[in-house]
Amino acid sequence: xxxxxxxxxxxxxxxxxxxxxxxxxxxxxxxxxxxxxxxxxxxxxxxxxxxxxxxxxxxxxxxxxxxxxxxxxxxxxxxxxxxxxxxxxxxxxxxxxxxxxxxxxxxxxxxxxxxxxxxxxxxxxxxxxxxxxxxxxxxxxxxxxxxxxxxxxxxxxxxxxxxxxxxxxxxxxxxxxxxxxxxxxxxxxxxxxxxxxxxxxxxxxxxxxxxxxxxxxxxxxxxxxxxxxxxxxxxxxxxxxxxxxxxxxxxxxxxxxxxxxxxxxxxxxxxxxxxxxxxxxxxxxxxxxxxxxxx
Amino acid sequence: xxxxxxxxxxxxxxxxxxxxxxxxxxxxxxxxxxxxxxxxxxxxxxxxxxxxxxxxxxxxxxxxxxxxxxxxxxxxxxxxxxxxxxxxxxxxxxxxxxxxxxxxxxxxxxxxxxxxxxxxxxxxxxxxxxxxxxxxxxxxxxxxxxxxxxxxxxxxxxxxxxxxxxxxxxxxxxxxxxxxxxxxxxxxxxxxxxxxxxxxxxxxxxxxxxxxxxxxxxxxxxxxxxxxxxxxxxxxxxxxxxxxxxxxxxxxxxxxxxxxxxxxxxxxxxxxxxxxxxxxxxxxxxxxxxxxxxxxxxxxxxxxxxxxxxxxxxxxxxxxxxxxxxxxxxxxxxxxxxxxxxxxxxxxxxxxxxxxxxxxxxxxxxxxxxxxxxxxxxxxxxxxxxxxxxxxxxxxxxxxxxxxxxxxxxxxxxxxxxxxxxxxxxxxxxxxxxxxxxxxx
Numbered sequence: 034x035x036x037x038x039x040x041x042x043x044x045x046x047x048x049x050x051x052x053x054x055x056x057x058x059x060x061x062x063x064x065x066x067x068x069x070x071x072x073x074x075x076x077x078x079x080x081x082x083x084x085x086x087x088x089x090x091x092x093x094x095x096x097x098x099x100x101x102x103x104x105x106x107x108x109x110x111x112x113x114x115x116x117x118x119x120x121x122x123x124x125x126x127x128x129x130x131x132x133x134x135x136x137x138x139x140x141x142x143x144x145x146x147x148x149x150x151x152x153x154x155x156x157x158x159x160x161x162x163x164x165x166x167x168x169x170x171x172x173x174x175x176x177x178x179x180x181x182x183x184x185x186x187x188x189x190x191x192x193x194x195x196x197x198x199x200x201x202x203x204x205x206x207x208x209x210x211x212x213x214x215x216x217x218x219x220x221x222x223x224x225x226x227x228x229x230x231x232x233x234x235x236x237x238x239x240x241x242x243x244x245x246x247x248x249x250x251x252x253x254x255x256x257x258x259x260x261x262x263x264x265x266x267x268x269x270x271x272x273x274x275x276x277x278x279x280x281x282x283x284x285x286x287x288x289x290x291x292x293x294x295x296x297x298x299x300x301x302x303x304x305x306x307x308x309x310x311x312x313x314x315x316x317x318x319x320x321x322x323x324x325x326x327x328x
Numbered sequence: 329x330x331x332x333x334x335x336x337x338x339x340x341x342x343x344x345x346x347x348x349x350x351x352x353x354x355x356x357x358x359x360x361x362x363x364x365x366x367x368x369x370x371x372x373x374x375x376x377x378x379x380x381x382x383x384x385x386x387x388x389x390x391x392x393x394x395x396x397x398x399x400x401x402x403x404x405x406x407x408x409x410x411x412x413x414x415x416x417x418x419x420x421x422x423x424x425x426x427x428x429x430x431x432x433x434x435x436x437x438x439x440x441x442x443x444x445x446x447x448x449x450x451x452x453x454x455x456x457x458x459x460x461x462x463x464x465x466x467x468x469x470x471x472x473x474x475x476x477x478x479x480x481x482x483x484x485x486x487x488x489x490x491x492x493x494x495x496x497x498x499x500x501x502x503x504x505x506x507x508x509x510x511x512x513x514x515x516x517x518x519x520x521x522x523x524x525x526x527x528x529x530x531x532x533x534x535x536x537x538x539x540x541x542x543x544x545x546x547x548x549x550x551x552x553x554x555x556x557x558x559x560x561x562x563x564x565x566x567x568x569x570x571x572x573x574x575x576x577x578x579x580x581x582x583x584x585x586x587x588x589x590x591x592x593x594x595x596x597x598x599x600x601x602x603x604x605x606x607x608x609x610x611x612x613x614x615x616x617x618x619x620x621x622x623x624x625x626x627x628x629x630x631x632x633x634x635x636x637x638x639x640x641x642x643x644x645x646x647x648x649x650x651x652x653x654x655x656x657x658x659x660x661x662x663x664x665x666x667x668x669x670x671x672x673x674x675x676x677x678x679x680x681x682x683x684x685x686x687x688x689x690x691x692x693x694x695x696x697x698x699x700x701x702x703x704x705x706x707x708x709x710x711x712x713x714x715x716x717x718x719x720x721x722x723x724x725x726x727x728x729x730x731x732x733x734x735x736x737x738x739x740x741x742x743x744x745x746x747x748x749x750x751x752x753x754x755x756x757x758x759x760x761x762x763x764x765x766x767x768x769x
Contacts, residue, residue: 080428081449164602166534186598187747272545272597276738278745291421293731294445 074301079294091301101302104285108306110191111198111266111281112259118199119255120248123206128240130207131214141211145204152201156268159197160185163269190270190279197265202258206251213247214240245325253317260310282306375406377665382412382426382433384419388624392685399681400672407665409435427451432657434666438485440476440651440722441729447484448727453656456482458667465671472717473651473691476725487651488673489688491619492716493553494647495519495639499632501526501537501614510615510636516554516583519615519639523593526614539593541600541613544584544744545737548723550617552648554580556721557641567726568765572736573758580641585743585750597744619650620713621687627706635708637716649720651691689713728768735761 040048074091078084095101130141147155162169163184171181184193217240225235241248263283270278277284282302290299383393390413397409412433414422419437426432432451446452459465459482466474466486473487495510502509505526510519523539530536542550551572552562560577563570571577587594600607608616609629617638626633638647654673656666672678679690683701690696702710726732739757742748 079449080424081446081451160601166599167602183598185601186745187742272738272741276545276734276741278741288734291424292734294449294728295731 070300070303073297074304076297076300078296080290080296081294084297087297091297092305094298095301095305100280101282101285104280104282105305105309107191107279108260108262108282111195111262111279112256114192114195115198115202115259115262116252116255118195119202119206120251122199123203123251124210124244124248126203127207127210127214128236131211141207144207147201148204152264153268155201156197156265159265159269163193185269185278187278194266194269194279197269198259198262201265202255206255209247209251209254210244213244217243242326246327249317249321249325253314256313256317257310260306376408377406377662378408378410379434379660379662379665379669380410380412381435381669382414382419382423383437384416385413386415389413389685389687392681396673396678396681399677400669403672404668407668409669427657430659432659434660434662435654435656435669437488438653438655440487440653441725441733443476443485443653443655444479444725444727445729446655447479451658452484453658453660453663453666454482454484455486455656455667455670459483462671465674468693469674469691470693470696470717472649472720472722475722476651477653485653485655486670486674487653487691489682490649490651490691491548491621491688492647492649492713492720493549493617493619493638494712494716495615495617495636496608496622496626496633497615497636498608498611498613499634501631505614509634510639512637514636514639516557516580516639516641520583520587520591520593523587523615524591527591527593529592535592535595535599536612538595538607538613539591540587540615541595541607542617543600543605544597544740546733547736548619548648548650551580551584552721552723553617553638553646554583554641556646556648557639557643559641559643563724563726563765567724568762568769570732570736570758570761570765572761573754576643578754581750581754588744589746596746597741598746620689623704623706623708624686633708635712637712638719645719647716647720648723649717650723652688726768728764731768732761732764735764 073084075087075089076084077087077090126144130137130144134140161167165171165181165183165186168184170184175181182189184190221239221243222235225239230238261283262281266279266281267277267284272278276288283306286299286302286306289295289302381393381397383389385393390411393411393413397411401408423432423436427446438446469487470490473490474483477483477485477487495514497510499509507522507525510522519540526537526539527535528537544551547562555562555572555577558576558580560574560580561571572581584594588596595603595607595613603610603612606616607613608618609622609626611629611631638645654670656663656670660666674692676692676695679692679695680698680700682688683690683695683698684704686704686706690701695701696714701714704710736757739760740753743750743753
């Protein structure tokens, strides 16, 4: 797994010089906040009076706090639905976009558009689509003789929100997969065709194995994004003062830290979230060693 | 590997010390606790002073405040006020960050219910020494608007404007349904009856016009008013017990519930969300209850509307009074200049400008009862907002308000979407709210 050229002699110096601005930023920005968060997760702090040591109380109370547990469950549910959805659909879209279609650049742009549009603005449009009495989707369903569905009510909201999030993420996934697909030499397909493999066989026997690095990368990125998902969910399910009918962990952190004067508890939740993501990453890298093929 | 571990240890310890350093200013600001600062040099010396003022608000509000600040500078040339503005949500995050860093603005706006969350954490300047020196300052101010800022050792904040809640109604819808306009003698039963006759339900069960809508997340818009009118209360005097589940309060909740789910004259929260959260403004609800801040927006609605006082309940008439005010950061280096500005905000010229803005009611009686406030471009009887003070209850102010009100707002939300039953949910909400109160004691 060694890539590219190795820097030699004076190049190393330049390399370091060019990396310095980012490294310093990461060290004092990112690492600084990480360390501060760890320390604060063991403190009782309301932001206004000096913090005091609280031991593991913040962590212990997470386990008994129904609201926190609910938000953690919601985040896990969301991730379980969102990650496979994004990977599969954006791979399929990428395969379609990789063909010689008329107006392919139009479709590529169309699929990528959500990635560069303000999530708040698009969520407002989705609200118009999902509305129970005034929504576009129910209007169409009723024309087809299907009874209207309350898309953003308790039992369906999670799925409706996942759909919007997947829709918003297809564009970026498509770009990753397109890059992977164009790297597969044309000759492999020619050879497969001569051997009599049909399109479906080609896809599963040739494309999928050769694109595993992209699948791995996309799975990793989607998982991280899923744990941080906030904007669409909030805009589609919000109630008063930072509340939502599908509270996810990020909401819970935000509210505890900024509304409830409980910065210590918010930090503890952030640490738990980080640990959960880290476990997923560890699993992903283990899978990578077993299944991902690098040419 | 060893080397890397060493570097990491050094870095972590460096960062830890850096964090420790950042916390220091906050403690340094603590020593001059309680008593009067350098308030003795009362005559504002000619030395130029700059103070910062932070507020929430939209562009229209900012324009007016810039004007007030310019007027103030003209009257007091040695003091310059630098205005900083943010929208409501980011205002509080920004303020808390600045306070945590020990560099708060000299003057900042405060919503009365949240005041004690800050005052009790010792980040506000006690204004009492200044008020004692200016005994006439609060003479013309409505006493109902001062109540929220009083503490055992004096006032740490002053109101700038206030809100009372009144009933807004769509005259076009009343005319079309041939229903008599609301009067000052209306009861909640009258409201319910009228709402029912103003509701239009299609043959397939779809409601195309609602009689009433008000938001039920925060207490200010309808539920505190109705609970008071039914003879109940919100919270006990020492803020240890939530009273919204007591029998009389339950009558008010039952009324909302029945209007929503029996009469269908009040859209549930999912439906209201489809109309941008304000079905009255969207022209699909005939009545709503809201404060003066809604007037500029409603003035641009495409229908005729008017206002009436809140309805009466079995225990009489009730509305809610809430104020926005100004406080001075305890860490302010120019408290004298900052107080000069607060004084100016309560002066007639500044209160007149606020009245013209039309978002709120001035706290200075002489301005609120003058043409500056009563003769605004929107042709409604502005006096109703002022007269409502006669039966207004103060929106509760206590430490932990934000978390407590969220416990109630979030907890009750499932009733208003139709997912849970009123009775058991209300019981659970009261328990959860009381836990928050115990935690914030």
